[in-house]
Amino acid sequence: MLNKTRGRPRGNPDTKARITAAARELFLKHGYPGTTVRAIAAAAGVDAALISYHFGSKQGLFSQSLDLLCVDPTALDQALRGDRDHLADRLLDSVTGLWDATGPVQSRMAVQDDDTMRALRDYLDGELRLRIAEFLGGPDATRRATAAVGVLGGLIFTRYLNPIRSIGALSPVDVRRVFGPALRAALSGRARG
Amino acid sequence: MLNKTRGRPRGNPDTKARITAAARELFLKHGYPGTTVRAIAAAAGVDAALISYHFGSKQGLFSQSLDLLCVDPTALDQALRGDRDHLADRLLDSVTGLWDATGPVQSRMAVQDDDTMRALRDYLDGELRLRIAEFLGGPDATRRATAAVGVLGGLIFTRYLNPIRSIGALSPVDVRRVFGPALRAALSGRARG
DNA sequence: GAGTTTTATTCAACACGGTTGAATAGTGCT
């Protein structure tokens, strides 16, 4: 933008880092379409062409600036090991543990990214659901696993992706209290009303 | 676009309808950012400027082309009248009854629209949750209503907004079977595991 | 019905967005 002599700069300043930092802040504040490449470049004190050069495209910068580890299979492995009685609590904890960390920052943005949503879908349906069914065993294991995925999807949706106040404000312990009964019933396939 | 003599056309062709029809189809096919105003105009056989004139903006056309009746308070009133035992089933039926009708068409698009998501949020948190709590009464009514909203949000999310196969493919009856136990447990606040 | 206002439409142009190609100045290897 400003006359910063053409060509490679002195030293090896980590410009990519400065760009992603600025990108995170602006994407967060104004959303994906509301953030222009030129604005990011200006905030990072750099020319707009650089972000195409470094990240390929605006979409590329977006994807890379929120390195979505939302889908971390290792956390799942932890939850699916242990006794059946506390499975519900472990699942809930793994969700809050994973997503609370990333902050409402990336969560809200994730819903705008098509790839992220597909990844989440594939994970819930193709991975989590199958593993839970396998863990449960017994009759109706598939149906119960589907129900559990539905409940966990509800937690993810109402707490992170489109956070409603009464659920977003809960502490992780409260999440257990609120969602515990529903999730346990989903896993067992029965509820006393 | 093409030489269709300037000025008001003969008769009173319902151009707005042709535009919204074309818009629905294209938005559906390519998403909001992937659909250009000029493409919609071309598909409707009309100049691009017309859509700014009729709908104010591209966003306005988008909002109006999916007239979001997703949030219909009357369906809720029906569900909240009756005995406590079948409340869960009635709530589930009202969700499937309402959203299955609109087709996966508008549902998938809704998640891209900020206004729609806010409306849904406000409805779940400010309306549905309060009414359920009021209906339930007794201790912990608020917490149980919150849990119920979480479960219903899960159904909406995993079946309509970001539909995963195993839940999107269910019949309304199956939805009751799968989500029934979890929702009943949420409403009662207890589950036998 | 003639005259005026209002509405629906096209056209041309603007401002802005993301992206690209050329020019340039450093870094790193031999």
Next chain:
DNA sequence: AGCACTATTCAACCGTGTTGAATAAAACTC
């Protein structure tokens, strides 16, 4: 030193949503 490579700026391009003027039909008024 020389050479390939990399990081950067600049100028330009093309596509986008939107706007203002021109125009023609409809709707209203007396």
